[in-house]
Amino acid sequence: MSDERKLLEVSDLKQYFPVAGSRDVVHAVDGVSFHINKGETFGLVGESGCGKTTTGRSILRLTEPTSGRIVFDGDVLFDSQTGEKAKMLPYRRRMQIVFQDPYASLDPRMTVGDIVGEPMDIHKLFSNKEERQARILELLSHVGLNSEHANRYPHEFSGGQRQRVGIARALAVDPEFIVCDEPVSALDVSIQAQVVNMFEDLQRELGLTYLFIAHDLSIVNHISDRIGVMYLGHLVEVASSDELIFHSAHPYTKSLISAVPIADPKTARKSKRIVLEGDVPSPVNPPSGCPFRTRCPYQTEVCSQSMPELAEIAPGHQAACHHIDKVGE
Numbered sequence: 001m002s003d004e005r006k007l008l009e010v011s012d013l014k015q016y017f018p019v020a021g022s023r024d025v026v027h028a029v030d031g032v033s034f035h036i037n038k039g040e041t042f043g044l045v046g047e048s049g050c051g052k053t054t055t056g057r058s059i060l061r062l063t064e065p066t067s068g069r070i071v072f073d074g075d076v077l078f079d080s081q082t083g084e085k086a087k088m089l090p091y092r093r094r095m096q097i098v099f100q101d102p103y104a105s106l107d108p109r110m111t112v113g114d115i116v117g118e119p120m121d122i123h124k125l126f127s128n129k130e131e132r133q134a135r136i137l138e139l140l141s142h143v144g145l146n147s148e149h150a151n152r153y154p155h156e157f158s159g160g161q162r163q164r165v166g167i168a169r170a171l172a173v174d175p176e177f178i179v180c181d182e183p184v185s186a187l188d189v190s191i192q193a194q195v196v197n198m199f200e201d202l203q204r205e206l207g208l209t210y211l212f213i214a215h216d217l218s219i220v221n222h223i224s225d226r227i228g229v230m231y232l233g234h235l236v237e238v239a240s241s242d243e244l245i246f247h248s249a250h251p252y253t254k255s256l257i258s259a260v261p262i263a264d265p266k267t268a269r270k271s272k273r274i275v276l277e278g279d280v281p282s283p284v285n286p287p288s289g290c291p292f293r294t295r296c297p298y299q300t301e302v303c304s305q306s307m308p309e310l311a312e313i314a315p316g317h318q319a320a321c322h323h324i325d326k327v328g329e
């Protein structure tokens with residue numbers, strides 16, 4: 001039975017990529033489970049290469065998952081156990097993506113008007129040219145651009161404006177859900193806040209649900225209702241934003257938080273910087289047991305023997321660690 005508050009349910013999602021010229025596989029996403037409620041923002045945070053983009057793309061089936069189950073608004077999009085695979089075209093309209101790099105993701109030969117209009121054409125939303133044009137202009141104004149911008153080309157815009165075009169394009173088909181894959185990471189810090197605020201305004205106005213991916217915990221914390229922390233293809237902790245920041249339980253989350261500059265002196269006094277030793281292991285050859293154990297100050301024998309489950313440690317707060325009770329404040 002599906003819960004009507006949930007827009008997206010992801011269960012044990014895996015995405016393995018073959019390594020060219022060998023029998024090795026990259027365990028890019030290795031058994032990730034979470035849900036996103038309607039109208040909320042779920043933030044996904046973690047270091048480069050931990051599998052955030054792959055998770056987002058697999059959910060939209062832009063890359064076909066290796067295994068797992070994806071349910072969108074009660075409909076099964078993918079289930080490796082039953083072999084169910086939905087025809088994606090109708091869902092492409094309801095589920096959109098905004099990419100990190102507004103330079104690479106917009107076709108330089110198309111005008112901004114056509115970039116925004118193209119998804120409408122793919123989904124045959126307008127047969128009337130004037131209505132189509134009016135909708136394009138409406139979308140541009142929605143993202144803080146104007147009608148004059150419609151006839152220009154992407155290279156005539158700044159990075160922030162280009163990202164606004166990418167957002168207008170995603171909105172063109174009236175989606176309910178948007179994967180925002182590091183949508184502000186490539187922008188100047190001064191522009192990042194403007195674009196993040198715009199995402200928030202659009203969410204309120206249009207009732208959107210976001211999967212918001214970023215490696216910057218302070219941005220994710222600002223925009224998200226709940227946050228999932230990824231490490232080496234696994235979710236190691238999931239909680240509401242406040243709970244995660246103030247009561248983090250997993251040693252990896254704690255290290256991420258301790259690396260974020262905190263303006264509040266009361267909080268700053270309590271927190272000591274945790275610097276992790278060593279590098280992230282290769283996803284081609286991940287460690288046995290807990291993926292984090294090779295860098296974890298709390299690791300013991302059990303950590304190499306079995307994978308800790310993502311278990312509920314407080315209402316709405318899950319963490320995957322054998323030694324949660326030992327991990328200090």
Ligand SMILES: Nc1ncnc2c1ncn2[C@@H]1O[C@H](COP(=O)(O)OP(=O)(O)OP(=O)(O)O)[C@@H](O)[C@H]1O
Nearest residue numbers: 017026028047048049050051052053054055215283
């Ligand atoms: N198409 C692909 N083929 C092979 N390996 C891939 C492919 N896409 C991603 N990977 C690998 O999967 C792992 C996860 O990559 P992914 O891009 O999902 O990480 P990420 O968390 O989004 O990182 P970043 O913060 O740098 O964007 C990496 O080791 C990456 O090299």
Ligand SMILES: [Mg+2]
Nearest residue numbers: 052053054182
């Ligand atoms: Mg990425």
